[in-house]
Amino acid sequence: MQRDVLTTSQAAKLLGISVRTAQLLIEGGSLTSWKTPGGHRRVYRADVLALMKPPNHAAAFSSAVVVVLAARDRLPLYERILSGSSDGLADLHSDVHSAAFAIGSRLPAAVIVDMNEEVAERLALLRNLAANPAARPMRIITVGGEDHPSMKAGLAVQTHLPSPEGLPEALGALLADTARPIAMEAAPGFPVAANEAQRLAALERSGLVDTAPEKSFDQLTWIASYALDMPVSLMTLITPTRQWFKSRQGLEMTETPRSWAFCNRTILQRDVFAVENLARDERFADNPAVAGDPNFRFYAGAPVTDPDGFALGSVCVMDYEPRQLNPDQTETLRALAAMASDQIRLRATDRDLRQARNELNRPPRH
Numbered sequence: 001m002q003r004d005v006l007t008t009s010q011a012a013k014l015l016g017i018s019v020r021t022a023q024l025l026i027e028g029g030s031l032t033s034w035k036t037p038g039g040h041r042r043v044y045r046a047d048v049l050a051l052m053k054p055p056n057h058a059a060a061f062s063s064a065v066v067v068v069l070a071a072r073d074r075l076p077l078y079e080r081i082l083s084g085s086s087d088g089l090a091d092l093h094s095d096v097h098s099a100a101f102a103i104g105s106r107l108p109a110a111v112i113v114d115m116n117e118e119v120a121e122r123l124a125l126l127r128n129l130a131a132n133p134a135a136r137p138m139r140i141i142t143v144g145g146e147d148h149p150s151m152k153a154g155l156a157v158q159t160h161l162p163s164p165e166g167l168p169e170a171l172g173a174l175l176a177d178t179a180r181p182i183a184m185e186a187a188p189g190f191p192v193a194a195n196e197a198q199r200l201a202a203l204e205r206s207g208l209v210d211t212a213p214e215k216s217f218d219q220l221t222w223i224a225s226y227a228l229d230m231p232v233s234l235m236t237l238i239t240p241t242r243q244w245f246k247s248r249q250g251l252e253m254t255e256t257p258r259s260w261a262f263c264n265r266t267i268l269q270r271d272v273f274a275v276e277n278l279a280r281d282e283r284f285a286d287n288p289a290v291a292g293d294p295n296f297r298f299y300a301g302a303p304v305t306d307p308d309g310f311a312l313g314s315v316c317v318m319d320y321e322p323r324q325l326n327p328d329q330t331e332t333l334r335a336l337a338a339m340a341s342d343q344i345r346l347r348a349t350d351r352d353l354r355q356a357r358n359e360l361n362r363p364p365r366h
Contacts (some may be wrong), residue, residue, distance in 0.1 A: 004045045008033075053340075062198050063109040064309035066171065067091045069099040069122060069278050070143075071116035074164075078112070081164050083270050088171055089309030090270070092108075096121045100128070103135070106307060109168045110171060112139055114164075115145025126157065139174040141167070166184050190264040195310075200240055202310035206344060207351075209237050209244055217247040218305050220315060220336050225249045228329050230317035232296075235304065235340055237313040246313070251294075262318075266301040267311035272330050274300035277322035298323045302337035309344045315340050 006014065026033045028035055033043045066088030070217050075092045079110055082090040089207035093099035096118070103111060109288045111129065113122050140157045170339075172194065178289050186348045191353055193199060203209065224233035230249040231301050236243050243261035246335040258264065262284065266273040278297050289296050301316030315337040323332070 002190060005042050006045050006048060008041050008043070011043050012043075014048050028293040040356045060076065061109060062201065062308060064198070064305075064311075065089050065106065065108040065203075065206075066110045066309075067093065067099055067108045068114060069093050069096065069125070071092075071114075071117045074114055074116070078164055079159050081167055082171075089305055093204060096125050101140075102124060103129070107138060109139065109309070110174060112141045112143060112167065114143050116143075119145055134366060139171075141170060141174070142232070152282045183194050189259050190261070192264075192266055193268055193311075199310045199312070200310060202306050203239065203312050204235060205346070206237075206306055208312070208313055208344070209239060213244070213247060216342065218249075220340055221247040221249045223334050224315060224317050224333065227332050228300075228317050228325070230319055232318040233316070234318075235313065235315050236261065236301075237265055238267055243313075256289065260287060262287075262299040263301050263314040263316060266316065266365075267303050270303060270332055272325070274298075274330075276324055277320075277326050280300055295320060297321050300325050301335060302334050304340045304344065305318055306341070307348045312344070 008026065009019050010021045016047060022064060022234070023041075026043065032047050033041045036042055053123075058066070066082065068082070068090055070078055075094060076084070079090060079092060081086065091102055091108065093102060097344055100112075102108070115122060123165065128141065129138070141159045141161065141336075142157050143161045158174055161167065161170060162282040169301050218227070220237055221233040222228065230250075230294075234245050234249070234251065235247040238258060238261060241258050243256045243258055243263060245251070248254070275281050275284060276298060277289045278287070278299060282298075284290050296318045298319040298321065300318075301314035303311040304313050304315060305311050315333065317333065
């Protein structure tokens with residue numbers, strides 16, 4: 001029986017990964033664990049072996065991108081409805097070929113097809129997706145048009161909605177089975193997304209946590225402080241237990257406990273999140289960084305995402321006095337977060353190219 005129980009380092013060795021990655025799998029809920037009386041983590045060998053088995057499509061699939069295909073004049077409606085959702089990053093298209101290219105470039109978590117116009121072209125796209133085995137993990141939602149049984153036949157459509165207003169709830173339900181909930185011994189005291197385990201895995205893939213300062217990110221936070229006239233600006237990364245600062249201006253500390261992070265709220269939505277007076281907001285008034293040193297009063301942040309749409313952290317600014325962002329400042333912060341996201345996407349592309357070259361250069365097996 002004792003041999004069926006493994007330490008974290010033994011599990012890492014069996015999986016062929018680092019101890020840090022094994023800890024992330026445990027903290028993210030991919031490996032069930034428990035604490036010994038001495039406070040050490042233990043896992044069952046059977047759970048480790050199950051993790052090593054070839055996963056099914058849903059378990060292997062990891063994306064937070066949602067491709068939307070709709071008429072150009074209806075895209076603002078979809079953008080508005082999906083902007084407040086933490087279940088997906090909307091990639092909007094009015095052209096079938098453009099949407100098909102986006103789907104093929106990096107498989108999204110879901111595809112939303114508005115059936116009010118150009119029904120023939122969009123049915124053809126749905127048929128092509130149904131015939132492609134690689135597309136099977138994706139969730140398909142159709143909106144509007146005629147909900148005939150023949151439309152769903154053979155098209156792998158999981159849900160049909162009469163209007164876009166029901167999309168946030170439908171997306172949450174459809175994507176729930178691809179996102180294992182994070183394992184928490186107790187309520188963490190801050191909100192987490194339904195796909196938190198996948199988000200943490202994406203953060204691990206990025207390879208950014210605990211790395212040295214880099215000019216490309218430091219330039220962005222410097223611009224944030226200068227352009228918005230803020231004493232503090234940060235690029236944060238949200239780990240299971242920490243808020244770590246990849247770049248910082250005006251702050252000596254390099255990290256905080258995750259429970260301190262105002263960015264816990266920022267990564268749950270897709271636009272700028274701002275609090276004009278932290279001390280008067282019941283969500284943050286008792287936060288140690290508000291109630292005590294350094295006594296922050298204002299916060300604004302925008303999420304930084306990876307190529308699969310997962311929010312890894314934020315570009316944010318803070319002040320010691322209550323204040324507001326004007327529309328130009330809000331747009332500046334939004335743009336800086338987008339630039340940070342672009343840097344992360346470029347790194348991911350470089351990593352994928354290196355892996356592809358390694359595969360091509362690998363000697364053939366005999």
